[in-house]
Ligand code: KG4
């Protein structure tokens with residue numbers, strides 16, 4: 120079975136061809152980072168127009184790189200929630216048109232479910248006939264999803280949204296959002312995660328004392344806006360770092376604080392749930408220190424940690440194709456009335472600014 124995935128929920132236009140057991144045959148991502156850079160954030164109307172320009176070429180390239188024609192594709196999966204509605208609409212309408220024209224089944228995928236299942240993707244340059252033998256996590260597992268728009272810990276009993284339960288989430292900013300906002304304060308550009316990750320590598324994580332937000336509370340809820348405020352206050356008082364050492368120290372201190380909260384909460388949640396496996400996903404899962412901390416703390420607790428390959432962490436269509444493949448295999452289909460919507464289908468326990476309901 121081969122599924123074409125299409126993703127356009129935010130500022131990446133992406134298409135991918137994925138097969139059984141998560142084999143990635145192609146994965147094309149067109150980033151709009153440069154388009155939005157002058158504005159310091161994503162401008163929804165510009166995003167929609169750029170998706171419109173690039174969706175066709177990106178799909179054609181995904182098929183060409185996978186060396187497949189339409190007759191070899193068994194279904195189309197498209198992100199239809201959550202995200203910018205105008206951006207999502209471009210992918211959804213394109214998926215409908217392609218499914219109709221080629222007589223293929225169509226299935227809508229929740230972007231967050233895609234991130235949670237990205238760990239099952241297998242990227243390989245070998246031929247399509249070669250089986251993939253890498254190990255994959257078994258259900259149930261506890262997963263940390265940390266991206267630019269969402270940060271939550273889930274118990275995942277199976278691949279469908281109904282089998283995924285939120286154990287805790289950020290009450291304010293997402294972890295990736297904190298990386299982006301701190302990078303902006305430091306004049307490092309957007310997106311901030313990779314820049315801070317790079318600079319933090321050579322910095323002293325004890326250079327600046329920062330209070331870990333909700334680090335010691337028992338709940339699995341998190342908060343990342345306070346740490347950004349601590350850094351903003353510091354910059355107001357002392358100005359931006361003037362030396363490389365100072366900048367690296369600030370980045371290392373910030374990153375250590377955020378990644379320790381994320382990894383500790385993940386491990387605690389797994390122990391609380393009596394689950395033996397932990398998984399991470401989303402753009403922040405590409406962070407070197409988060410990956411090291413999760414692997415180390417899991418080992419200390421005798422848990423297995425599964426980390427997606429780096430290209431599977433940030434937004435891509437391969438994770439959408441795979442999540443769609445599982446739905447299609449289970450006989451699920453969506454009709455021409457599939458709608459784009461800004462909200463996730465995953466149950467949310469935590470509300471921004473309000474904590475547990
Ligand atoms: O999953 P993603 O590509 O898009 C969303 O669904 O939001 O995540 C993007 C986020 C951005 O906030 C970016 O700064 C962050 O992931 N990110 C990182 C790293 N790479 C990307 N954060 C920390 N370290 C990284 N290496």
Ligand code: ZN
Nearest residue numbers: 230234266434
């Ligand atoms: Zn994402």
